[in-house]
Amino acid sequence: MGSTEDDIKKLLELDRNVEASRFDVEIPQREVYIGPYLIDKCPVTNAEYKRFIESGGYKNRAFWSKAGWDYVLKIKPLDGDSVNSAMDGEDDCPVVNISWYEAEAFAEYMGKRLPTEAEWEKAARGTDGRLYPWGNEFDKTKLNCSESGIESTTPVVKYLQGRSEYGCFDMAGNVWEWTADWFDSQYYRSAPDRDPQGPDKAEDKPFFGRPEDVGTSIYELEPSKAGNSSLSDCKVLRGGSWNGGGVIHIRCANRDYDEPDYRNDTIGFRCARSLM
Template sequence: MALVEVGTFLCGEKNEPVWLPSFYIDVFPVTNNDYARFVAATGHEPPQHWYRGKCPEVILDHPVVFVTWHDASAYAAWAGKELPTAQQWEKAARGTRGDAYPWGNNATPAKCNSRESGIGSTTPVSRYHSGVSPYGVYDLCGSTWEWCSTRSEPGRYELKAGAWTSPFARATPAVFNDASTEMLDDDTGFRCAALATVMGTLFDS
């Protein structure tokens, strides 16, 4: 996980200042390999695209998809973490200066896996080295939409990142998107976060 230190950042499409306490966020989205350990440990239903309940080896290092918000939340709880808030996620992506993208302000589709890449699927979570955020966090643009813990309205939660199915314009971290908690698709995954105070307690125990 990467530490995002306490302080103010510029949030949303209007770049409004928002203060957040320190928190940690996963450097990579939760992979199929990560999720397989969760499934094995808990008996949780595996994603529908796994053959006979087992993930194909060729996508073990790809972000897990076909997970609902409830699936993502269950994994986070099992891991002793939680889903990031939309504001935590956005700060991890944009840094404190209000940059449009994790890598700065230049619109560079080649730095992420969006529709323009032409790949047509998810990619290994460590592929886009030039697209990391100021905190060293990967895939905060493209590859998969990521569930957040911020509720937009009853039964719906925010999503961030854009996806391999999305045009690059939708991959801007400040863009709003949400979905029903029951939605699951081949372009939707998640990562976990935890307040620094919580992680400190875990490290000390």
């Protein structure tokens, strides 16, 4: 899990504009043991999320955490346009414009949960440390990213050749995916090597700006000086999206983040379930 110093050196040779400090969140690389679990082969689709909406998911308190229910009462998603992308979008494309709270509630509705960051990474890169789900060479024909020139989401089973070792689709590109973990840029330095669950709390003001908003240029931003960030209490995002550059931006080890109430047309999720 994570990247080696040699990995980072090679990436810096590929793109001289990348700030080396951006890779600090991925070190040190370490071996991690994860107990048995199931993870969805695909991101949650519009059709699946539509059933959650139509079955009263936003009105059933049982599916929501306290913070998530507070979010519903405050935002009132059904009264605005936030659910339109699911209701009006193509059935087999990943649902987007979904906050972490909504992803958490949908997973509960399905009898599942969000994957941990470690579970997500294992499903994406297997056990051999590959850079991309299919191997170590970038190939724009195996994913939906900025190099593909599509500029929107695609059906979740479109890229058959881009599947991971475990048969998971779209673990590179199409949409960013929420994970269960709070984001801490230094977490790998102290994380346990067995079933890591993420830090107990999020890092305060990790970087400046929203990474997914700047697409292929996320690494051009310097880490923020203390007190200069607008973000706090962020959750980990993984996988990259349709508007991100693939060679560096959409590697299996890349880590990004955003606040749990944030929604964007590049962000979706998939679910997982424990087997013990």
